[in-house]
Amino acid sequence: AGQPDLGDNPLDGPLDRVRVDDSGRMLTTNFGVPVADNQHSLKAGLRGPTLMEDFILREKLTHFDHERIPERVVHARGSAAHGYFESYDDLSAITRAALFGAPGKRTPVFVRFSTAVGERGSADTVRDVRGFAVKFYTEQGNWDLVGNNIPVFFIQDAMKFPDVVHALKPEPHHAMPQAQSAHDTYWDFASLSPEIAHMLLWQMSDRAIPRSYRTMQGFGVHTFRLVNARGASVFCKFHWTPLAGTHSLVWDEALRIAGADPDFHRRDLWEAIDSGQFPEWELGLQVFSEAQAARLPFDVLDATKLVPEELVPLRAVGKLVLNRNPDNFFAETEQVAFCAAHVVPGIDFSNDPLLQGRLHSYIDTQLTRLGGPNFHEIAINSPVAPIHNNQREGFHRQQINRGRVNYDPNSLAGGCPFQAGARGFVSVPEASQGNQVRGKPALFADHYSQARLFWISQAPVEQDHIVQAFRFELTRVQTPAVRKRVLALLASVDEVLVTRVAASLGMDVPAPLPPATDRPPHPYSPSSPLSLLSR
Ligand code: HEM
Numbered sequence: 001a002g003q004p005d006l007g008d009n010p011l012d013g014p015l016d017r018v019r020v021d022d023s024g025r026m027l028t029t030n031f032g033v034p035v036a037d038n039q040h041s042l043k044a045g046l047r048g049p050t051l052m053e054d055f056i057l058r059e060k061l062t063h064f065d066h067e068r069i070p071e072r073v074v075h076a077r078g079s080a081a082h083g084y085f086e087s088y089d090d091l092s093a094i095t096r097a098a099l100f101g102a103p104g105k106r107t108p109v110f111v112r113f114s115t116a117v118g119e120r121g122s123a124d125t126v127r128d129v130r131g132f133a134v135k136f137y138t139e140q141g142n143w144d145l146v147g148n149n150i151p152v153f154f155i156q157d158a159m160k161f162p163d164v165v166h167a168l169k170p171e172p173h174h175a176m177p178q179a180q181s182a183h184d185t186y187w188d189f190a191s192l193s194p195e196i197a198h199m200l201l202w203q204m205s206d207r208a209i210p211r212s213y214r215t216m217q218g219f220g221v222h223t224f225r226l227v228n229a230r231g232a233s234v235f236c237k238f239h240w241t242p243l244a245g246t247h248s249l250v251w252d253e254a255l256r257i258a259g260a261d262p263d264f265h266r267r268d269l270w271e272a273i274d275s276g277q278f279p280e281w282e283l284g285l286q287v288f289s290e291a292q293a294a295r296l297p298f299d300v301l302d303a304t305k306l307v308p309e310e311l312v313p314l315r316a317v318g319k320l321v322l323n324r325n326p327d328n329f330f331a332e333t334e335q336v337a338f339c340a341a342h343v344v345p346g347i348d349f350s351n352d353p354l355l356q357g358r359l360h361s362y363i364d365t366q367l368t369r370l371g372g373p374n375f376h377e378i379a380i381n382s383p384v385a386p387i388h389n390n391q392r393e394g395f396h397r398q399q400i401n402r403g404r405v406n407y408d409p410n411s412l413a414g415g416c417p418f419q420a421g422a423r424g425f426v427s428v429p430e431a432s433q434g435n436q437v438r439g440k441p442a443l444f445a446d447h448y449s450q451a452r453l454f455w456i457s458q459a460p461v462e463q464d465h466i467v468q469a470f471r472f473e474l475t476r477v478q479t480p481a482v483r484k485r486v487l488a489l490l491a492s493v494d495e496v497l498v499t500r501v502a503a504s505l506g507m508d509v510p511a512p513l514p515p516a517t518d519r520p521p522h523p524y525s526p527s528s529p530l531s532l533l534s535r
Contacts, residue, residue: 014108014137018379019327029059069334070369071120074165075131078114079213079266080333081273083322085109085136085283091317094234094287095226097346099138100317108137110380111322112336113213113269116148117168122178123258124265125249127208127469129199132218132240133338134320137384144342145238146362149210150202151219153303156195156444158357164189164196182476191485194513195444197451197493198304204469205454206248206462212268214279215247222355223300223307225348225428226287233428235293235300235350237307239284239314251469270325278323284314298450299443301352305450336380337366345425351432353440371395388417451493467497471504488513 027035035056042054050057072078084106091100099107114131115124130149135142154164167189170176177183181203190196202208210216218240227233249257257264272279286307288300298305326332339362340355349355366375372395375381387399390406405413458466470490474483483505490498491512502509 014382014384015379018331029056030063069371072114072369073365075114075116075133076120077118077122077124078112078131078333079269080110080112080326080336081269081279081322082324082326083109083111083278083320085134085318085320087318089317091226092228094228095346096229097138097143097226097344098140099136099143099344100346108384109320110135110137110332110336111320112333112338113216113265117181118178121262123262125209125254125257127181127203127251127254127473129203129208130210130213130216132216134218134240135336135338135342136344138344139385140344140346141385142342142381142383143344143347144338144340145220146338146340146358147218147220147238147240149216149218150199150207151217151221151237151239151306152198152202152450153221153354154196154199155193155354156302156304156440157353158361159353160193161354161357161361164193182473184477184479184482187474187477187486188479188482191482191489194447194489194492195304197447197489198454200489201451201454201466201493204466204473205458206250206465208469209249209251209254210265211247211249213265214269214272215242215244217241217246218281219306221303222352223293223350225350226285227346227348227426227428231426231429233348235288235290237286237312239286240281240320241284241314241316243280243282243319251465251472269322273322273325278321280322281320282316283318283320284316286312286314288312297443298446299441301350301441302444303352303354304444304447308453331378332380335370335375335378337362337370337375337378339363339366343425345423348428351430374398390416448492455494455497463497463500467500467504470501474501474505483507484510 027038029035041057042051043049044051052058085099087100087105087107088103089100090102091097099105112131112133114133115122115126115128116131117128118126131146132149133144133146135144155161166172167185168181170178171183171185181187190200218238220238222237224236224238225233226236261267269279286309288307292312293300296307296311300307340358341360341362343349349359367373370378373391374394374396376383376387377396377398390408392401392406403413405416408416410416455463455466470486474486477483477486484507487498487502487505487507488510490501491510499509
C-alpha cells in the first residue's frame with residue numbers, strides 16, 4: 001500500500017533528471033555555444049593549415065580521444081536491463097531489510113549479466129561462468145547481490161583470486177587465447193589446486209554454456225546473514241531461478257553461434273524486453289541457523305561447497321522482472337558499479353574468506369575504472385535514498401554541499417548529519433577469537449565429495465557432455481604433465497569419470513591423489529603428490 005507503481009519504468013524518477021534527447025535540437029559545444037558548422041575545421045584559407053584557434057574542433061577531438069575507460073578486470077563483457085523486484089511476503093521475522101517488508105512491495109533494480117573471462121568485445125557463448133549482478137535501489141540504500149550462474153567458486157580464499165584470474169585470462173606474452181579456458185596456464189593452475197574440483201565439474205557441464213541470460217540461474221554463492229530488528233541473525237544463501245526454465249546450449253551450437261553472432265545473449269535479452277517478453281526470476285532463500293550449519297559435513301564458509309536443497313529447502317520470497325532496456329550502454333551498463341560490500345540493514349556478511357576479500361576489491365578497482373572517489377554520483381550508481389555525510393571534494397564532484405562545516409562533531413552548523421543508531425546498519429556482533437594465522441579450517445580440505453555428487457547427479461547425456469568438454473579442453477593443453485595431473489584430480493573425484501576422460505584422450509588412468517590435509521604442502525614442495533606427477 002502506498003507504493004509507487006514501479007511496473008513500467010522503475011527508474012524513471014531518479015534517472016529522468018539525466019536522460020537527454022538530442023534529436024531535433026540545436027548543436028552546441030559542451031559549454032552550450034551554438035555550433036555553426038560541424039563539417040569543416042577552421043583553416044587559414046581553404047587549403048591552408050588548420051588553426052589552433054578552432055576550439056570547436058579541439059573540443060570534439062579531445063572528447064573523442066577520452067571516450068574509452070578501462071574495461072572491468074574481470075566480467076568485462078556484459079549486458080544489462082532495468083526492472084523491479086517484488087516481495088511475496090513480509091520477511092521481517094528474519095530480516096529488517098525493507099525490500100522484504102511487505103507482500104507486493106516493489107523495489108527498482110538494475111541487473112547486469114556477464115561472462116567472466118572474455119574482453120569487452122568477446123563472444124557471448126563461450127564456456128565460462130556467467131555473472132548475475134543485481135543492484136536493488138532500496139529506501140535504506142543500495143544492496144548489490146553480485147552473484148554468478150554457478151553456485152560454487154574456483155577457490156576458497158581471496159588470496160588466490162589474482163592467480164586464478166591470471167591463469168584464466170589470455171597468456172601474458174602473446175595475449176592468447178581470447179575468452180577460452182582451453183589453454184595450458186588455466187589447466188596448469190587447476191591441476192595444482194584441488195579445491196577447484198567442484199567448480200571444474202560445473203564449468204565442464206552444460207551450465208557453463210547457457211542458452212540465454214533469460215534461462216540462467218543465479219547464486220549469491222557465499223553464505224550471508226539475515227538480521228531482524230531484534231538483532232537475531234540466521235545464515236542465508238541466495239538463489240535466482242528463471243521462470244522460463246534453465247536451458248543450455250550444446251557445445252557445437254555454442255561454437256557456431258560464437259562465430260555467427262557474438263552478441264547472441266545480448267541480442268536475446270534486448271529483443272525479449274523490447275518485444276514485451278519480460279524475463280522473470282524467482283528469488284529463493286536457503287535459511288539456516290548456526291547450529292544447523294555446525295552439523296553439516298562441510299563448512300558453510302567455504303565457497304567451493306553448496307548447501308544441498310535436500311538438507312535446507314529453498315523458500316521462494318519474491319520475483320525479479322526485467323522490463324526496460326537501457327537508453328545508453330555506456331552511461332548505464334558500462335558505468336554501473338556493483339560491489340559485494342554494498343549491503344543494507346538486515347543483510348550482513350559471513351566470515352567466508354573469499355567474500356571478505358571481495359569486500360575490498362570492488363570499490364578499489366572502481367576508483368581506477370570510474371575515475372576517482374565520486375563514482376557513486378554517476379546516475380546509475382546513485383541510491384534513491386538520500387546521501388548526507390562529510391565525504392566531499394575529489395575529481396568530478398557533482399553535489400554542492402552548503403555551509404562552512406564538514407566535520408563531526410560540530411556545533412556550528414546546527415548539528416552534523418545525525419547518526420541513525422538502531423535504524424542504521426549494525427554489524428552482527430559475532431564473537432571472534434584466535435591467534436593470527438594463515439591457513440584454513442579442516443573441513444575446507446574435502447575437495448571431492450560435492451564434486452562427485454555433482455557428477456553422479458547428472459543425466460547420462462549430461463555426463464557425456466562433461467566428458468566431451470574435458471576432452472575438448474585437454475586436447476588443447478600442450479604440456480603432457482598438466483594433462484596427467486588433471487586426470488589425477490579427476491581420479492580423486494570419481495572412477496567412472498576419470499576412466500571415461502582418460503579413454504577419450506587415449507591416456508592411462510592415474511591413481512587418485514591422497515586425501516588432502518588441512519594444510520596441504522605447496523604444490524612445488526618436494527613432499528607434494530602433485531609435484532611428483534610433474535616429473
Ligand atoms: C566483477 C573481484 C569473486 C562475481 C569483479 C570485479 C572485480 C572483482 C575487481 C570488477 C568490478 C568492476 O570493475 O566494477 C573479485 C574478487 C573475488 C571475486 C577479488 C574473490 C576474492 C567473485 C565471486 C563472484 C563474483 C565469488 C560470484 C559470486 C562478480 C560479478 C562481477 C564481478 C558478477 C561483474 C559485476 C558487473 O556486472 O559489473 N569481481 N571477485 N566475483 N565479480 Fe568478482
